[in-house]
Amino acid sequence: MTASTKIWRNWSRTAVATPAHRLAPRDESEVSRAVRLARERGLPVRTVGGGHSFTPAAVTDGVLLSLDHLSGIESVEPTADGALVTVGAGIRLGALNAALFARGWAMENLGDIDKQSLAGAVSTGTHGTGARFGGLPTQVAGLRVVGADGEVRAVTHGDELFEAGRLSLGAVGVVTAMTLRVVPAYSLLAREEPWDLTDALSSLEGPDGWWETEDHVDLYWFPHTRRAMVKRNTRVPLGEGPRMSRARRWVDDELLSNGVFEGVNRLAAVAPRVVPSVNQVSARGLSARTYAAPSADVFVTPRRVVFREMEYAVPREDLRGVLDELSGWLTRSREPVPFPVEVRCARADDVWLSTAHGRASAYVAVHQYHRMRHARYFAAAEAIFREAGGRPHWGKMHSLGRAELAGLYPRFSDFLRVRAGADPDGVFRNPYTDKVFGPI
Template identity: 45%
Template sequence: MSQTTAAATWTNWGGTARCTPTELITPQSVDELADAVRTAAASGQTVKPAGAGHSFSQIAVAPGIQVKLSGLRGLISVDADRKRVTLGAGTHLHEIPAILEPLGLGMANLGDIDKQTLAGATSTGTHGTGGAFGGISTQIRGVTLVDGTGTVRVIGEDDPDLKAAALGLGSLGVLTQITIQCVDAFSIRAEEGPGEADETFSTFLERVENVDHYEFYWFPHTTKTLVKTNTRVPRDTPATGPSDLRRYIDDELLSNKLLGALCKVGARSPRTVPSINQVVGRALSARTYTDRSDRIFISDRDVRFREMEYAVPLEAVPDTLREIRAMIDRRGHKVSFPIEVRAAAADDLMLSTASDRASGYIAVHRFSGDDVAASEAYFRDVEDIMMSHAGRPHWGKMHTRDADYLRSVYPRFDEFLEVRNRFDPQRVFTNPYLQTALGS
């Protein structure tokens, strides 16, 4: 039976969005959810699922009824012949490896955080990196959702509406089931090491073309980068590399605890940030290790931050980075967090940031304890550069773009709006973010 409670104030992980819904419901079945949506529509209320709260934008803000999908999670069915699984939409990404491992399957690609729900990650366009691989939404082969009339819609891979529903911003309905195209389980050989910024920028396109999963981090105020080269290898490849203790020291103590401490110092005294980054850049070291794919893709992120990420045409990445570097120097921003750079293949989803073009992703961050006005100024300056390259903002990360701009960079934008008009004519699933981004 669906649980309905008075809702407390909800805040996302990054502290960039909050709301106090009128009520919180936790449906235990699709029928219960459909009843709740019909009731809300009849009374003029809005409905919004919140996922795990790992979006930095306002996309999950629920002015009306907030939906928690924890009652709709886990494995629903397996199609072994086609290597597909159907999962409850409230399943968290970190729960999926344990489901797939006994089946000899894995997800084709993942981002570097696994705290999100499957519905939240795919609805906002969460992605990893790899020039031949798309975001998680491109792995979807079917969904079930409750639309704005309370109708349960089953959308299969041959239904053209799937190109909207696989990455729908939560604007078409509440997802309840998602069918994922998996691959045979595989491992990854990870090679990490320091690089020089000019060379790393210049060779980005070549490395994306020749490496399965390539990404790097550039430390502002330095010439240093951390380069990550991930190569797919057979699943039975023995795990190698640093011990569990060594990886704990590197990934938890150095990447999280030490980073957090240094960011706090920089927040209190911004003038020290360039010097701190120089020390961090010089301390980078190389390591190589092999493990199951999800264990390589995923990294712990304990230090709270705010994030903006844009997708630009792949070939524009080197010049865009050089412009950001020059802007930071010119404007005097003090940026303690590294800039993350990744890539993805073109896809055919209507609102994917890689829709109809191979894309490079440039993510900029500010520590949550940094001065808010300074952080916002930095994001505005970065956003100006991104727009000059026809950039598309990640739907789940901070940006200020509206429907007029988004229509200019998404060739299928109005086609998506037509689907939305059919699925949610009363705008039961709207909120202020969607009103701005989609225009109504």
């Protein structure tokens, strides 16, 4: 087991921890040993993945475990329509995507970065977009979990520890391995075009709307304008479709989306009044592109400009009203927001704490550059999201506590019951889990 004593910070610099011990177990038995030892000494245990949550979910002053060494593919079992792949839960999504691709497989759907660990992404309900697709927890078929007693349990559909454990913020144990349902590798044909916001929103809805006819739709609306960038990805056989040159990709994804965008945000931070004009210029400068590439290369984009984010899932039919309210507030308040608002969707699922539990959902994400104030903007957005019965992303900023969250999830009390049984002494608790789930 490797140990370090360094201070831990998350990617967005919104959470910091000084754990008594930072450990990186080399295998599952070392995870068990670490949990048993911590328990004997009365220390809490939290596990951290890529540190890409915006909340203090992983913070502890006790033992902070990193599962970076538990990152190998353990087995691949072909099925009728894909494969069941068992993998160490600490693997980063980027490494997972590469390992799957090398074997001819791919994740059914992904979010827009790949720096997270698999367990961290699943444990917070990370999702991509697509009305026929669910978030990452829906792609999990089994878990191995080290419990508060240090014992390893393998669980699958129907086991209550599985239902609770596949989206738990690490509150029922340390997930050491996951079995994923994967699909044959595929390409995405990406069409990215600037749109008028009203036209784009109208095109999303209805039986012939993009939500129904396209595989994956992502919309970025530039606040203070009526312009949006719409990304529509169609699943095509591997290798089909036009390629994009590396140079064009670098210009678009690195230079414009990161290098120039960092400059725009720095300008916004020192001269917030210019933001509406700058957004107009940025939105007018949007250009269309069409290209195809293996799925992970299209889903994933580099994100180097540091920001803060809040994202809520709202019933899909309420999206239009929510965006109208948000637009109205931005106009009235003149709040300077250089970052686009992102809109995605997911099918209804049955994961107990999934933000899409039992309902087809639209996701609305608000972002703010890390050197600019976010509190007023996020509070206003949150009030609008909550009015629509929205559920906050478990890895992103929000202000809700146990009482409010309990009212949003029909299986919340089941989750709390399983958690209490799995961790009766609160080994896996921290102040953040106390806030969202209540103390043990």
